[in-house]
Amino acid sequence: MSANSTESFNPFDPTGMLKDVRDAGMQTWAKMMVEAVNTDAYSEATGAMLDAWLVTSGPFREATQKAMEKSLAELNMPSREEITRLAGRLTNIEMRLDDLDAKLDEMLQCLRPSSPTQNG
Incomplete structure (x- = not known):
């Protein structure tokens, strides 16, 4: 037990000693776990477990992905790949529209009269 617990020992607090024992046990476990980790x-053991998990989860993930794609196709819904492709195409269209808008602004600038006194 800590030095503070002996100085502030209260015989009428039955949980005080249990709290001190708990805290000491937690500190011991924390030190032991830090040393073990x-x-x-x-x-090495953690690396081996992660490698084994990655090897075994790969085929399961592929099977799940194929099943999801088939289900989405049956429901006439787009897959992630199709949405990504569509987003790329829309981005390309947006860029082309911006380019056309800039060219149109340049053409309009060239067609405008250069001085305001020509109108009157």
Whole structure:
């Protein structure tokens, strides 16, 4: 127990000692876990588990993706790939319209009279 707990020990607080024991246990567990996580063995084990998970999840993810694409096709809904392609095409159209707008502004600027005194 900590030095503060012995100085402020209250015999009428039955949970005070339990809290001190809990805190000491938590500090011990925290130190032990930090030491365990900072080892090469832990990082190797974690790496091996992640590699195994990636290898096993790849085929499942592909099967899920194919099933989703088939379901969307059956419901006449676009897939993610189709929406991405459409967004690219719309961006291209928007850029072309901006270019046409700029050229039209240039043409209108050339057609305007150069001085306001020519009208009157």
